[in-house]
Amino acid sequence: MALSSVSDVEKVLGVDLNTTDESTVTNLFIPTADQAIDNFVGYELDYTASITEKFDGDNTEDLFLSRSPVVSVTSVTEDGNALSEGNSNDYVLYSNLGRLRRTALETWSDAKLQNITVVYSAGYSDSEGTAQDVPKDVKYISARVAARLFAASASLGTQQSTGTVGTHLSDNTSDAKFQMVKQEKIGDYSVVYESPMELFSQDLLTVEEKRALSKYKRQFFTSAGILD
Numbered sequence: 541m542a543l544s545s546v547s548d549v550e551k552v553l554g555v556d557l558n559t560t561d562e563s564t565v566t567n568l569f570i571p572t573a574d575q576a577i578d579n580f581v582g583y584e585l586d587y588t589a590s591i592t593e594k595f596d597g598d599n600t601e602d603l604f605l606s607r608s609p610v611v612s613v614t615s616v617t618e619d620g621n622a623l624s625e626g627n628s629n630d631y632v633l634y635s636n637l638g639r640l641r642r643t644a645l646e647t648w649s650d651a652k653l654q655n656i657t658v659v660y661s662a663g664y665s666d667s668e669g670t671a672q673d674v675p676k677d678v679k680y681i682s683a684r685v686a687a688r689l690f691a692a693s694a695s696l697g698t699q700q701s702t703g704t705v706g707t708h709l710s711d712n713t714s715d716a717k718f719q720m721v722k723q724e725k726i727g728d729y730s731v732v733y734e735s736p737m738e739l740f741s742q743d744l745l746t747v748e749e750k751r752a753l754s755k756y757k758r759q760f761f762t763s764a765g766i767l768d
Contacts, residue, residue: 597649
């Protein structure tokens with residue numbers, strides 16, 4: 541799965557991509573865009589059906605899972621004992637926070653290493669019925685980043701004639717031209733091409749996109765305050 545689709549990228553670009561370019565967008569550009577988003581927010585947003593995490597007991601009320609929103613909790617075990625969800629049972633789930641809180645003034649076990657195991661599903665998906673849909677702003681940013689990557693590639697590709705690109709050392713018979721025109725003027729005619737290499741060197745996420753994604757960054761509440 542992914543945070544956006546080829547169709548979303550085509551809508552951002554306003555073009556209809558051919559089959560080869562659709563495959564490149566699906567297999568390279570969208571995954572790259574989604575990874576940049578995940579890296580910024582600090583966790584994977586796309587839906588995963590089964591996630592297993594282990595925690596150290598530390599005598600606190602809360603456990604914070606690494607992923608959210610939590611779709612369902614399959615199991616929670618502590619010292620090998622199965623725990624159940626509910627106010628009258630062992631813990632309560634705060635889905636959007638990825639937070640498990642012990643009930644009845646209980647705490648998770650005293651200091652022990654890796655003695656708590658949680659198996660759960662989490663993330664956004666437009667196709668998984670029980671998961672929340674991918675937020676529209678996240679979908680748009682994923683598609684827009686992938687569209688920029690495609691535009692940089694297409695811009696570079698259109699600056700050469702038909703044929704395989706190669707250095708003169710490897711092939712001096714090909715008529716392909718690796719043209720990097722920045723500015724050109726012939727009489728009254730002038731043209732300036734944006735450098736594809738400058739497009740490649742830009743940050744994957746713009747300042748505005750990072751600002752929009754900031755609300756999805758996880759915050760953990762501790763006795764000392766709030767930690768990102």
